[in-house]
Amino acid sequence: MNGLQAYQRVNNQTSTIDADPHRLIQLLYNGAIERINMAKARMQAKDAAGKGQLIGKAIDIIGGLRSFLDFEKGGELAPRLEALYDYMERTLLQASAKNDVEKLDEVLSLLHSIKEGWDGIREEAVGQQRAG
Secondary structure: OOHHHHHHHHHHHHHHHHOOHHHHHHHHHHHHHHHHHHHHHHHHOOOHHHHHHHHHHHHHHHHHHHHOOOOOOOOOHHHHHHHHHHHHHHHHHHHHHHOOHHHHHHHHHHHHHHHHHHHHOHHHHHHHHHHO
């Protein structure tokens, strides 16, 4: 492991340890977006193994996001997000199988939209956590 990788690992562990629950979800969105962008580059470079590995990691992260859904408090939003996460996972698999950059871009667009909404409720969410 080189110095940069060691730094990134320590930095990632520290940011995760210091993160509140809202921030953890933001980190997951960022991680999924980053892996898909990297997979796109691997796809364009004709690196099938690298592409597959990165898409697999993105799917794992989206599965992690799904595991955070709260069906008791989430109202109608939780099942909608679950269906959307399921759609994203299936679309990523299709993108990987067909080397379809447009499908990757579609999932990126969906993730950016959801992340934007999530980022927009940060102050409210952190306030509720402090009050709760």
